[in-house]
Amino acid sequence: MLRLTDIQLLYGPIEALRGVSLEVAEGEIVTLIGANGAGKSSTLKAISGIHAVVGGSIEFRGQRIDGLPPHEIVGRGISHCPEGRRIFADLSVRENLLMGGYLLPKSETAQQLEQVLAMFPRLSERISQAGGTLSGGEQQMLAIARALMCKPALLMLDEPSLGLAPIMVAKIFETILSLRQHGLTVLLVEQNAGAALEISDRGYVLEVGSVTLSGDSRALRSDPRVVQAYLGG
Amino acid sequence: MFLQHLLNGITIGGSYALIALGYTLVYGVLKLINFAHGEIYMIGAYLGFILISLIPAMPPFLQGNVILMMMVVLIVAAAICALYGFYLEKICYRPLRGAPKLTPLISALGASIFLQNFVMISMGAKDQIFPQTIGMKTITLGGVSFTLLQLVIIFSSIALMALIYWFINRTRLGVAIKATSTDPYMASLVGINVDTVISVTFMAGSFLAACAGVMIGLYYGSINFTLGYLGGIKAFTAAVLGGIGNVPGAMVGGFLLGIIEALGAGYFSSEYKDVYAFFILIAVLVFRPAGLLGKGVNERA
Ligand SMILES: Nc1ncnc2c1ncn2[C@@H]1O[C@H](COP(=O)(O)OP(=O)(O)OP(=O)(O)O)[C@@H](O)[C@H]1O
Ligand SMILES: [Mg+2]
Numbered sequence: 001m002l003r004l005t006d007i008q009l010l011y012g013p014i015e016a017l018r019g020v021s022l023e024v025a026e027g028e029i030v031t032l033i034g035a036n037g038a039g040k041s042s043t044l045k046a047i048s049g050i051h052a053v054v055g056g057s058i059e060f061r062g063q064r065i066d067g068l069p070p071h072e073i074v075g076r077g078i079s080h081c082p083e084g085r086r087i088f089a090d091l092s093v094r095e096n097l098l099m100g101g102y103l104l105p106k107s108e109t110a111q112q113l114e115q116v117l118a119m120f121p122r123l124s125e126r127i128s129q130a131g132g133t134l135s136g137g138e139q140q141m142l143a144i145a146r147a148l149m150c151k152p153a154l155l156m157l158d159e160p161s162l163g164l165a166p167i168m169v170a171k172i173f174e175t176i177l178s179l180r181q182h183g184l185t186v187l188l189v190e191q192n193a194g195a196a197l198e199i200s201d202r203g204y205v206l207e208v209g210s211v212t213l214s215g216d217s218r219a220l221r222s223d224p225r226v227v228q229a230y231l232g233g
Numbered sequence: 234m235f236l237q238h239l240l241n242g243i244t245i246g247g248s249y250a251l252i253a254l255g256y257t258l259v260y261g262v263l264k265l266i267n268f269a270h271g272e273i274y275m276i277g278a279y280l281g282f283i284l285i286s287l288i289p290a291m292p293p294f295l296q297g298n299v300i301l302m303m304m305v306v307l308i309v310a311a312a313i314c315a316l317y318g319f320y321l322e323k324i325c326y327r328p329l330r331g332a333p334k335l336t337p338l339i340s341a342l343g344a345s346i347f348l349q350n351f352v353m354i355s356m357g358a359k360d361q362i363f364p365q366t367i368g369m370k371t372i373t374l375g376g377v378s379f380t381l382l383q384l385v386i387i388f389s390s391i392a393l394m395a396l397i398y399w400f401i402n403r404t405r406l407g408v409a410i411k412a413t414s415t416d417p418y419m420a421s422l423v424g425i426n427v428d429t430v431i432s433v434t435f436m437a438g439s440f441l442a443a444c445a446g447v448m449i450g451l452y453y454g455s456i457n458f459t460l461g462y463l464g465g466i467k468a469f470t471a472a473v474l475g476g477i478g479n480v481p482g483a484m485v486g487g488f489l490l491g492i493i494e495a496l497g498a499g500y501f502s503s504e505y506k507d508v509y510a511f512f513i514l515i516a517v518l519v520f521r522p523a524g525l526l527g528k529g530v531n532e533r534a
Binding site for chain 2: 070071080082086088089090091099100102106146150
């Protein structure tokens with residue numbers, strides 16, 4: 001469904017991605033792991049078009065999407081829930097969700113809102129509250145819920161478990177699994193490599209802007225290099 | 234006497250509020266003060282003048298009806314000004330997106346000078362006197378005198394403010410303006426075309442400024458190509474007073490400034506009428522830079 005071929009991305013003189021290639025197939029959960037600064041978030045930024053790539057190509061469902069503006073990429077069915085949640089703090093929970101469904105036809109908005117709220121009942125209780133007043137865990141739920149409002153085919157989550165209590169982390173991972181059951185494809189970036197590899201089908205290991213390892217999640221989990229560097233073994 | 238000044242202050246304050254909304258909305262999405270906004274207001278006044286001069290050529294059912302005529306003039310002038318706002322952003326600001334903060338400021342000054350001279354050359358440097366056609370009869374009620382025109386102006390300002398408030402809080406595009414103001418990066422990630430939102434914001438602000446221009450022109454009876462300068466600074470003061478970037482703040486700031494000006498002119502000296510705004514601007518910047526309704530300290534105006 002998604003294919004990145006040799007993409008390069010720069011921040012001024014800094015070369016954040018030096019030829020990354022990866023693939024995500026329909027219905028898969030794919031994890032990107034790597035140390036801080038390895039280029040995980042940059043990879044997602046390249047896909048969602050929020051930061052332009054300078055080389056390589058990105059194909060989604062057989063069509064090139066690199067070079068398209070972010071709103072068109074969302075329109076193609078890729079939703080990016082970025083690092084740090086980025087809730088619209090002054091907007092109410094409802095408005096945050098409505099913005100998530102900005103590109104949805106008006107007739108489908110109410111129904112999609114209902115469906116998303118059914119998945120996150122806690123958000124219904126807070127529906128009129130300003131997004132900025134939610135707790136960290138609630139904000140993360142809102143961020144995911146907002147990313148789901150546009151009915152994406154591919155959901156990209158950047159460190160959804162960051163800074164959450166273990167029980168919340170478990171809940172988020174549970175949510176990801178149940179989303180896949182509903183046919184969603186997920187590209188997941190996680191510091192929490194153990195848990196991420198547990199729920200995903202395949203994984204890629206990024207090191208300073210390049211893919212150094214990839215394969216089946218189960219195989220990666222027992223690979224000594226992964227165990228040593230990312231699973232604290 | 235107090236009530237009389239209050240009423241005059243509200244009349245003029247409503248227009249300040251409408252112009253201030255343009256400053257505040259644009260500041261929200263771009264974190265930029267559009268210093269050419271006063272010129273849009275001035276052009277609105279001239280468009281109002283042109284349209285009202287055309288009234289004798291309009292169908293009679295329009296001529297007899299003050300409210301209907303006012304609406305037609307306002308809407309046409311405002312729609313044309315919205316286009317001015319659209320192109321102002323497209324030509325003067327969009328190419329400078331991402332440039333240092335001072336650069337669009339210089340561009341704004343250039344646009345101001347251009348638009349002033351454009352109006353001066355096409356309409357003449359002399360004051361233009363508005364044809365006194367509508368609602369000029371003075372009504373006195375409980376010691377307060379006013380004209381029907383004045384009531385129509387107050388009512389129109391309030392209606393326009395209600396309209397923009399509704400737009401921003403109840404429509405998808407309006408909420409997208411708020412979302413873009415808080416986090417343009419995230420706004421584009423949810424699928425908002427930020428460029429479109431910025432254009433719409435300029436158009437909405439210019440629409441309101443044009444309405445203010447028509448109303449001020451009618452109220453004072455004469456206009457000049459330089460009127461955007463003082464009007465712009467006063468409305469900017471109103472926006473800062475209410476808290477730049479804050480929509481209800483711009484409304485409160487506008488009315489407050491109008492009322493202070495009218496009371497100052499009535500009780501102290503009308504010669505200094507235009508100075509009060511500057512006193513307020515300095516006082517706000519010194520004592521409460523975030524404005525009355527602004528939140529804590531964020532970015533400086
Ligand atoms: N906006 C930016 N400006 C300059 N350099 C940046 C910017 N964003 C990222 N970088 C650099 O690009 C490299 C890759 O960053 P990226 O955010 O993709 O890493 P990451 O793998 O997501 O790390 P983390 O786990 O810390 O989130 C880093 O060296 C980082 O310093
Ligand atoms: Mg990251």
